[in-house]
Amino acid sequence: MNLPRLVLGVVFSAQLLLPAAAAESESAPSSMEGICQLGAKSLQRLKTEPASWTAHHQMESGPDIRVEVLWAADKHRYVFFLEDEDDGDDVEVARILMRDGFWYAREGRTAIKCRPFEASFKVPNVYQCLLGSDLNFVVSPAQLAGASYQSNSENSAFFRIPLDVNAREEARSWIARLDSVLAVNPQLRTNIDLMDKLSQAKETFRDGRQVKVHLKHGFFRQSASARFTTQFRDFRWIEEMEKGALDVADQSWLDQSGPPPAGSFKDCVMFAYGPSQPPGETVPTLDGHFLNLQSGELRRLPFAGAVSAPGTFLPGRSRVVISGLPAGGGPSRLHELDLNTGRNRLFGSGQFAKGNLSGAWLSPDGTTVATMEFGGSTNPSAKQLWLIDLKTERATPVGQPFDFVSPAWLPDSKSLVVVMVDEPPGEDRPGIRTLSRIDRNGRVTPLRKGDFPSVLRAKQRILYLDRDELLWYLCELDGSNAELYADGLSGYAFPTLSPDESRIIFMRSRPPLPPEPILFRLGDKEGRPINAPPGFYAKGQWK
Secondary structure (H helix, E strand, O other): OOOOOOOOOOOOOOEEEEHHHHHHOOOEEEEEHHHHHHHHHHHHHOOOOOOEEEEEEEEEOOEEEEEEEEEEEOOEEEEEOOOOOOOOOOOOEEEEEEEOOOOOOOOOOEEEEEEOOOOOOOOOOOHHHHHHOOOOOOOOOOOOOOOOOEEEEEEEEEEEEEHHHHHHHHHHHHHHHHHHHHHOOHHHHHHHHHHHHHHHHHHHHHEEEEEEEEEEEEEEEEEEEEEEEEEEEEEEEEOOOOOOOOOOOOOEEEEOOOOOOOHHHHHHHEEEEEEOOOOOOOOOOOEEEEOOOOOEEEEOOOOOOOOOEEEOOOOOOOOEEEEEEOOOOOOOEEEEEOOOOOOOEEEOOOOOOOOEEEEEEEEEOEEEEEEEEEEOOOOOOOOOEEEEOOOOOOOOEEEEOOOOEEEOOOOOOEEEEEEEEEOOOOOOOEEEEEEEEEOOOOOOOEEEEEEEEEEEEOOOOEEEEEEOOOOEEEEOOOOOEEOOOOOOOEEEEEEEOOOOOOEEEEEEOOOOEEEEEEEEEEEOOOOEEEOOOOOEEEEOOOO
């Protein structure tokens, strides 16, 4: 990780003295400037001397995770344990050793050598906890004071820190959505845990988050996000490293460390993927992956963040745009990933959206990427459609926010088909779904009832699901002349077309088993399962 997160995390006034209580410890600094000096000294020392520490992650949902970190200047090891509160018998579930520019990842009997962030894990929350396990040192004062002292104990000083812009927006959006739900479903106010979380969220939004700083080493002893809270413990400098602790020669590793084979991108499909679950269990945590249909090799999309969702392939197909969530919180944003090099960068000029961005769709002429923003308005169902110019990355809103899903470009690249949603508030039913055309000026034209559209550009048709019959149909681009597709493909959902539109993947529904991707020649009634490892696959993205 090359010290990417072992840096300044909070702003302090350099000349502000700590209250007397905070300076009682023999090793405690007497000012904020002293804390910064300690943090800078520890960070510099960590570049040449090994150390270890433990990060305890209290998850919002699921079992808590402990990560034991062993840090040397050019090699780092993270070992993940599921914590068992009942009998204290914690279980190692995964480990990652970073060295020589590669990751050596082990989970159960699976051991692979891969590029950074491409290891796929069955255990949920590994990446969230990995990115939340690095120490965050206070190394430099800033001109905005921000921090207000509260108390000190156990060699730590406690402060309240105002939320940054992204964290405030995430908290505001979450509070607004929950308030809207409670307004429609007032009976939920009897849920004590839910109301406690809402109260804590409002307190944090108002007063900022609480942090504590180690008064001996100058790092933050706790951190918090919308998904988990972390406590850092047991930090120590290591005088002599255990022999072989950071070696990889003790076992064989499946080598997946090279780029995808040249010419293979036409057969690469992005999926939201997670481990198989026992029948009847809830949907597992899904993360963005890409699958080579020819070789069956599955890799995580190399997003250097907590979790991602598939978006779109850019011209040449070696780069993709995905939506991704950072580990420490904040709204989802679009990121461009280079599948050859693993390079990450934010996509879209500036932070043009207040809410979360979801999905990406490249226009047929290769000039524009469409995306949806949700949570940016007071209406929790409304979404804003944005168009991003591929050359300038300037984002332009299309019309006003409204309730729609499933955008797909029409062949002229001047308009899209979307599904307008008309659902009675608070009722658990799909309501009316209408295929509609929306142009770049935001003008909406209803076409016909239908859902989940895919546009067959070469055939100038729209493939859609009739929700009354639960069968697939084709219609003209204006919604006319509907006809049954193949035999209707009952029990299939979420189609995605190949780049040349000669093949199509549907997800076959087979409760209580997870959905299964099935590959068809376009128009065929029969298909075959794709060549892929077992697991839980959600809607694919082939274009």
